[in-house]
Amino acid sequence: MEHGSYADNSNATFSLTDEDHTLANAVRFSLNQDPRVSFSGYSIPHPSDNRVNIRVQTTGAPAREVLKDACQDLMMMCQHVRSTLDVAVADFKLRNPPKKDEDTDMK
Amino acid sequence: MAKKDQRMSETETEEEEETEAESMSESESESGSEEQKQESKGGGIDYIMSLPDVPRNLPPHVELQRTRVFANIDAPTHTDSIQYSGAFASVGLDNSFRLDQFRNNFRVEVIRFSDDGMDMEFDMIGIDPALANAFRRILIAEVPTMAIEKVFIANNTSLIQDEVLAHRLGLIPISVDPRLFEYAENNAPNERNTIVFKLHVQCAKDLEEEKGQSKNKKDEKKVPPRITVKAKDLKWLPKGSEFYLESEDSNSNSTSKSKTYTSFTCSQDSLPEFSNNKIGFKEPLDDINIARLGPGQEIELEAQAVKGVGKTHAKWSPVATAWYRMLPEVVLLEEIEDKDAETLKDKCPVGVFDIEDIANGRKRINVARPRACTLCRECIRGGDEWEKRVSLRRVKDHFIFTIESTGALPPEVLFTEAVKILESKCERVISELS
Numbered sequence: 001m002e003h004g005s006y007a008d009n010s011n012a013t014f015s016l017t018d019e020d021h022t023l024a025n026a027v028r029f030s031l032n033q034d035p036r037v038s039f040s041g042y043s044i045p046h047p048s049d050n051r052v053n054i055r056v057q058t059t060g061a062p063a064r065e066v067l068k069d070a071c072q073d074l075m076m077m078c079q080h081v082r083s084t085l086d087v088a089v090a091d092f093k094l095r096n097p098p099k100k101d102e103d104t105d106m107k
Numbered sequence: 108m109a110k111k112d113q114r115m116s117e118t119e120t121e122e123e124e125e126t127e128a129e130s131m132s133e134s135e136s137e138s139g140s141e142e143q144k145q146e147s148k149g150g151g152i153d154y155i156m157s158l159p160d161v162p163r164n165l166p167p168h169v170e171l172q173r174t175r176v177f178a179n180i181d182a183p184t185h186t187d188s189i190q191y192s193g194a195f196a197s198v199g200l201d202n203s204f205r206l207d208q209f210r211n212n213f214r215v216e217v218i219r220f221s222d223d224g225m226d227m228e229f230d231m232i233g234i235d236p237a238l239a240n241a242f243r244r245i246l247i248a249e250v251p252t253m254a255i256e257k258v259f260i261a262n263n264t265s266l267i268q269d270e271v272l273a274h275r276l277g278l279i280p281i282s283v284d285p286r287l288f289e290y291a292e293n294n295a296p297n298e299r300n301t302i303v304f305k306l307h308v309q310c311a312k313d314l315e316e317e318k319g320q321s322k323n324k325k326d327e328k329k330v331p332p333r334i335t336v337k338a339k340d341l342k343w344l345p346k347g348s349e350f351y352l353e354s355e356d357s358n359s360n361s362t363s364k365s366k367t368y369t370s371f372t373c374s375q376d377s378l379p380e381f382s383n384n385k386i387g388f389k390e391p392l393d394d395i396n397i398a399r400l401g402p403g404q405e406i407e408l409e410a411q412a413v414k415g416v417g418k419t420h421a422k423w424s425p426v427a428t429a430w431y432r433m434l435p436e437v438v439l440l441e442e443i444e445d446k447d448a449e450t451l452k453d454k455c456p457v458g459v460f461d462i463e464d465i466a467n468g469r470k471r472i473n474v475a476r477p478r479a480c481t482l483c484r485e486c487i488r489g490g491d492e493w494e495k496r497v498s499l500r501r502v503k504d505h506f507i508f509t510i511e512s513t514g515a516l517p518p519e520v521l522f523t524e525a526v527k528i529l530e531s532k533c534e535r536v537i538s539e540l541s
């Protein structure tokens with residue numbers, strides 16, 4: 001799934017099957033924020049193909065490692081989003097107990 | 108345009124700073140700090156950036172363009188989010204990603220839950236649209252639910268055709284936690300991947316027809332019987348299908364048990380997950396119309412629900428809608444008073460503005476409810492002067508997220524599941540690359 005050259009591993013295209021804009025756009029975001037990346041972009045060669053090509057060009061670091069780090073960053077962000085949401089929802093429910101409970105209290 | 112501006116302003120400041128720096132190093136040469144001297148000689152941009160009076164942040168107008176979409180009268184501008192790590196390198200600002208920075212800035216604020224807990228609105232602040240959109244897309248298309256996939260129709264004399272009926276059944280949301288089931292894929296339907304429902308309804312024959320014409324005349328006003336088939340008429344079959352496979356039947360009764368369309372090894376209600384948590388259609392979802400039956404009409408069928416995702420078919424989508432909008436921002440560029448204030452207040456169809464009384468019977472407008480703004484641009488229509496008075500913007504990293512669940516899981520759980528799915532996608536890429 002990696003298409004690059006043996007001589008220079010800093011440029012490569014990664015072809016992911018069964019993925020679409022959802023992952024590719026998020027990964028591109030995270031790649032672009034990495035200072036080692038000089039270019040990154042993605043394309044979907046054909047809409048009826050379940051495939052997306054992610055292009056990574058770096059200033060020297062191996063593209064594969066950079067892509068892995070980008071995914072790692074994305075995962076860390078996701079974990080943080082999840083825990084933050086859980087806290088926020090728990091807080092909200094504490095502050096605004098569901099109406100049913102209030103009703104039973106009244107009775 | 109923006110880049111040019113930015114560069115220009117930057118070179119200006121550079122020049123200024125350089126002269127200042129020179130004069131400073133001259134005056135300070137007496138105190139004899141050699142380090143500083145060296146720095147100033149070889150220093151260039153690094154030294155300049157280290158000076159305390161050099162702005163560490165972006166110039167205000169660039170910062171504004173970075174964080175806001177401007178909703179102008181003709182078209183929005185500065186709509187892109189600046190992702191590239193080196194975007195602001197020329198002003199010495201690092202735009203690369205830092206997890207700790209993200210952790211500090213990211214916030215979630217829950218705004219409301221509906222009474223039944225199935226609709227939820229929350230603000231996600233400090234996140235890039237790439238991620239917010241990924242969550243939204245996953246919510247709609249990739250969080251699994253259970254939905255009716257196969258319908259075995261034994262009898263259907265109603266007006267509604269078999270295929271339409273099957274389609275309608277498929278779209279009924281089933282209130283069951285999909286995480287308790289496996290994907291059927293190519294496995295035979297068993298108690299771990301399939302839910303079976305039975306529907307058998309029959310409308311009474313027209314009484315008048317049976318009892319002859321004499322009565323018919325008297326009760327002419329009587330309407331013939333009608334039945335509305337609702338989702339609650341679907342009965343859960345925890346033991347699996349009750350329809351026998353035809354081939355087995357014809358094979359005589361040599362085999363002790365004739366096979367049905369499912370191969371359940373045990374009853375689903377004996378499983379701990381379902382023993383005191385019956386699968387079915389919760390209120391108010393049990394009130395969905397499936398069909399209308401006229402006198403003597405009958406429907407008899409069995410439906411098998413399996414696990415799937417929304418990108419295969421919308422019936423598996425766990426949300427009615429999942430959407431976000433960026434926080435609108437309404438800024439008054441000048442004080443608007445008296446008559447103009449009244450005009451502006453009346454212009455806005457959603458009541459964003461309020462009028463407050465200031466001294467001497469004068470009135471002034473203020474922005475009371477910017478969140479309600481739909482960015483319809485009505486307030487900046489009607490001539491240049493209005494465009495100069497009000498500025499409409501959107502905050503690029505503030506998302507007002509709304510999730511309407513169809514009932515399988517509460518919205519906050521759906522969102523968590525969506526985030527987990529994105530994580531597993533990343534994990535897959537990492538493992539495939541290692």
Ligand code: SF4
Pocket residue numbers: 437454455456457458459479480481482483484485486487499
């Ligand atoms: S854009 Fe429309 S909704 Fe928003 S403040 Fe102006 S008039 Fe009101």
